[in-house]
Amino acid sequence: MPPAGPQRTLAAAQLASAVGDGAYYTCSALYFTRVVGMSATALGVGLAVAWALGSLAGVPLGHLADRRGPRRAAVALALGTAVVVAGFLVIRSYGLFLLAVCLYATAQSGLTAARQALVAGLVPREERTGLLAHLQSTLNGGLAVGAAIGGIALTLGTRTAYLGAFTVTAIGLLAGALVLRRLPEVPPAAPESGTGPRLAVLRDRRYAAVTLVNTVLLLRMPLLSLVLPLWIAERAPGIGWLGSALFVLNTVAVLAFQVRAARGVTGLDSAVKAVRSAGVLLLASCAVCGLSALDVPVWAVAALLTAAAVLQVAGEMRQSAGSWQLGFDLAPPERIGQYQGFFGTGVAVARTLGPLLLTTLLLDGGLAGWLVLGGVFLTAGYAMGPVARWAASDRRTAPAPAVAASRG
Structure with missing residues (x-):
């Protein structure tokens, strides 16, 4: 648990929202295809459009959090997301579905940026990474609980069960918004002077370069959820259950060890060292996974993929x-707010482009494809150092904003 006070309140809000998100992520695809009758292609196009729009909305909504106060923005966006999810209970047409998922992705992107601005406003600089590690661990725990609830709905397979899962999602988001209201009010940033652009991050090439390098490393995200299950189905269909087991392994590991893994990351040098070591570990993971493409027994495939998942x-x-x-x-x-909104676009880009790039490279490329991807990870990990220092050389850091004493 994080320390008592604002940090623990943020974790409680994260937990409530994550339970709802876990139920939604587990059930939404099958609900819209099996119950509503939407084709898989139509669903995929709708989600791609929604998350592309959501990634663009992160910057202006983050800017709104800076100008109006991140706590108010986070509460409003959490409530808005809850309303959109509640709308899924009555949606029957593709047009309304597309509108709803676009609003959902937009609100979620803005909510992420506003929460990050809350962390910056409430927590001293040297404690932020530790808190985010706690929040990531809490997120995984909440997603696991929500996924279990969604699993019940999937087992029952009825429209009522799916709608029950969506109701849990809406309630979780609503509860998260109410918990956020207990936080101290963070004052809005001072009005910007001069004639510079309002969305300055869009012209900050150095920060964009850091975001790009980080996005390359985020291409790891589709590996566990998409590539490995397909890889197993193609090369060892008899152990198809292993894909789910590796996903559970990942969730439990982050829940148990993310806080420990973040200890010691308190500044630029330690952050660069952490990213560099990540590049080495991801290269090793790809190399071990690629070995399973060789002519080895099924038990060896399982052992290699498990070792790769751990790395x-x-x-x-x-x-x-x-x-x-x-x-x-x-x-x-x-x-x-706006800078975190921009930094967060890396997740949307990795989730959008990753499946297309990685399925082609890895499923067709075998061991060579895995080694190429590992080399990309290693290069990005080592590139982060000079890129981050280049960005820092032009950044004069001001003290963190003071925390207001009033509560909403």
Whole structure:
């Protein structure tokens, strides 16, 4: 548990929302295809459009959090997301579905940026990465609980069961918004002077370069959820259950060890070191996974993929800790919201382009494809150092904003 006070309140809000998210992520695809009758292609196009729009909305909504106060923005966006999910209970047409998922993705992207701005406003600089590690661990725990609830709905397979899972999602988001209201009010950033652009992050090439390198490392995200299950189905269909087992392994490992993995990441140098070690670990994971393409027994395939998953989650936790620190330290304190909104677009890009790039490279490329991907990870891990220092050389860091004493 994080320390008592605002940090623990943020974790409680994260837990409530994550339970709802876990139920939604587990059930939504099958609900819209099996119950509503939507084709898989139509669903995929709708989700791609929604998350592309959501990634673009992160910057202006983060800017709104800077100008109006991150707590107010986070509460409003959490409530808005809950309303959108509640709308899924009555949606029957594709047009309304597309509108709803676009609003959902937009609100979620803005909510992430606003929460990050809350962390910056409530927690001293040297404690932020540690808190984000706690929040990541809490997120995984909540997603696991929500996924279990969604699993019940999937087992029952009825429309009522699916709608019950969506109701849990809406309630979780609503509860998260109510918990956020207990936080101290963070004052809005001071009005910007001069004639510079309002969305300054869009012209910050150095921060964009850091975000790009981090996005390359985030291509690890589709590996566990998409590539490995397909890889197993193609090469060892008799152990198809292993894909789910590796996903559970990842979830439990992050829940148990993310806080420990983030210890010692408190500044630029330690963050760069963490990202560099992540590149090495991800290369090792890819190499071990690629060995399963060779002519080996099924038990050896299972052992190799398990070892690769362990190396991947170790790299994931180190990369997460380093990127959190860099994302905050390289952003101007008065523009944390919009900069975090921009930094967060890396997740949407990795989730959108990753499946297309990685399925082609790895499923067809075998061992060579895995080694190429590992080399990309290693290169990005080592590139982060000079890129981050280049960005820091032009950043004069101001003190973190003071925390207001009033409560809403």
